[in-house]
Amino acid sequence: MIDTVSPERLLARADLCARWAGLALGAVVAQALATTGGDDMAMPFVSAVTAFGLCAVGGVLLGDSLTPAPQEAVRTAGLAPRRVRDHVPPRMAPLLVFQAACVVVxxxxxxxxxxxxxxxxxxxxxxxxxxxxxxxLGPWPGLYYAAPVLVSLTLGTAACVWSLRRIAHRPGDNLRRHDRSWAITAAWGLLASSQLLLVVGMIARVLFYSKCAGMLGNVTALVVYPLVLLSLFSLGWCLFTIVMPRAVGDE
Known part of the structure; x- marks a missing residue:
């Protein structure tokens, strides 16, 4: 007896493969960029982190585009308006927005x-x-390193916001909107968290080698070092959510 796979399961597999492909491509590109030679040792790592985050976002967006909205003979819709915030992770989404704001600040x-x-x-x-x-002391997150980070964060944010709005307003059940919105939020969070970890790492390195930081340096360290733990936690959550969105609970 020949087992048949429904079209929905095939599309779900294609979605998952696209997410994995984005992460794999990001890892390959990041490794290639990180080993680029030159007189500046920091910019290859900035490029590697940026490329990995953008590839992860691209993989999730590609997976979402491979899954069209269900075509029903009769479409029904509730009277309540569909809002993006009803489908994104209620606790992690504000935390990821906070980290993106920290990157900009x-x-x-x-x-x-x-x-x-x-x-x-x-x-x-x-x-x-x-x-x-x-x-x-350097590398320091000045304009030279900040420009590619801010450009990539802006592009990733615009693409993910557009996709979240598209998911919220297109036909389909709430479970699908929930899963895809979580995956896209996690992909954007992966970009923001990795960039925050990079920026904080630069600042922490300068503080470590500075012998005259004084009280201002101590206060900066108290603010910066907890962000390292926060970004590491968010990176783990985002990676797991991209790969297995249904296995993560946030409610």
Whole structure:
């Protein structure tokens, strides 16, 4: 007896394969970019993190596009308006938005405080004065590193918001909207959390090597270091949700 697979199961498998393919492609591209040679050792890692996040977003969006809305003979709809916030994770979504806001704020502060490095390249270091000695510590999240991060975060945010609105207003049952909205939110969160971890890592490295940070450095460390744990937790949740969205509970 020949087993037959329904079209819905085939589309579900295609959706899952697209998500896995996005993560796999992102890992390959990130590894290639991270090993790129050059005089700047930080930019390859910035490019690698950015590429991995964008590939993850692209894989989830591709999987969603492979699953068309169900074609029913008679379409019915409730009277309640469909809202995006009703389908995204109620607790993780605000947390991911907070992390994206932290990325923007930290990069804005970093760009304002940045200075040229030892050979005069702007937006790559932080000038720290200890007594009569001024040191240029880097890499620092100045405008040189902030530009690709902000551009990728803007593009990823626009694509995911458009997709979430599309899912909320197209035909289908709430369970499908729920699963796909969670996956897209997780893909965007993966992009934001990985970039936050990158930016915080740059700041933490400068604080570690600075001997004259003083009280301002201690306060900055108290704010920055907890963000590392927060971003690591979010990265784990986002990866697991992309791969197995039905297995994650947030309610």
């Amino acid at each position: 930290l990069l804005t502060i970093g760009a304002a405080a940045a200075s040229p490095d030892r050979i005069g390249r702007t937006g790559r270091a932080l000038a720290v004065t200890c007594g009569r000695t001024t040191r240029h």
